[in-house]
Amino acid sequence: MRVTTHNTAETIELGKRFVRGLRGGEVVLLIGDLGAGKTTFVKGVAKALGVKRTVTSPTFVLMKVYEVKSQKSKVKSPSNPCSPALSPAPPRCAVKNLVHIDTYRGLSIADLENVGALEYFGRNDTICFVEWGEGLEDYLRARKIRTTVVKIKNIDSETREIII
Numbered sequence: 527m528r529v530t531t532h533n534t535a536e537t538i539e540l541g542k543r544f545v546r547g548l549r550g551g552e553v554v555l556l557i558g559d560l561g562a563g564k565t566t567f568v569k570g571v572a573k574a575l576g577v578k579r580t581v582t583s584p585t586f587v588l589m590k591v592y593e594v595k596s597q598k599s600k601v602k603s604p605s606n607p608c609s610p611a612l613s614p615a616p617p618r619c620a621v622k623n624l625v626h627i628d629t630y631r632g633l634s635i636a637d638l639e640n641v642g643a644l645e646y647f648g649r650n651d652t653i654c655f656v657e658w659g660e661g662l663e664d665y666l667r668a669r670k671i672r673t674t675v676v677k678i679k680n681i682d683s684e685t686r687e688i689i690i
């Protein structure tokens with residue numbers, strides 16, 4: 527899917543809509559230059575998930591974890607969450623954490639491990655967003671973690687092309 531947004535609010539709105547296609551356990555790799563709108567997109571995601579805190583860039587802390595308060599969002603969740611005994615299918619539990627990672631200063635698996643990020647990847651109760659995360663694709667594929675790539679391209683000061 528290819529979408530053009532014409533201002534910040536439209537990218538936030540797209541982030542909100544994007545959440546509807548998630549079910550928990552995904553790692554979303556956000557690709558795009560500095561100032562493209564990666565963090566802005568996550569702000570929309572957070573809003574749709576009912577995150578109360580303001581989302582700010584995790585560039586200097588590597589990772590921020592936001593508690594998902596209420597599922598106003600449309601993340602599909604079953605009526606019997608997190609109960610493997612009830613279903614032979616993989617359990618799908620309600621999303622509890624939004625994890626926002628920014629590897630702008632250099633992608634290092636050791637650094638991700640140190641902040642506890644690796645433990646969140648692929649967890650059914652967690653959705654992870656990784657800015658500058660393209661280098662993680664092989665790592666995630668090898669571990670069979672569902673991965674989605676979102677590319678954001680600067681067209682002009684307010685126009686962005688977003689490919690999902």
Ligand SMILES: Nc1ncnc2c1ncn2[C@@H]1O[C@H](COP(=O)(O)OP(=O)(O)O)[C@@H](O)[C@H]1O
Pocket residue numbers: 531532533534535536537558559560561562563564565566567583657683684685686
């Ligand atoms: N269409 C748009 N989509 C997203 N951000 C936009 C758009 N137009 C202008 N902006 C501005 O561009 C900047 C994007 O910043 P940010 O989301 O932090 O980028 P990144 O995380 O990719 O470095 C913000 O100041 C935002 O208001």
Ligand SMILES: [Mg+2]
Pocket residue numbers: 564565566583628657
């Ligand atoms: Mg950012």
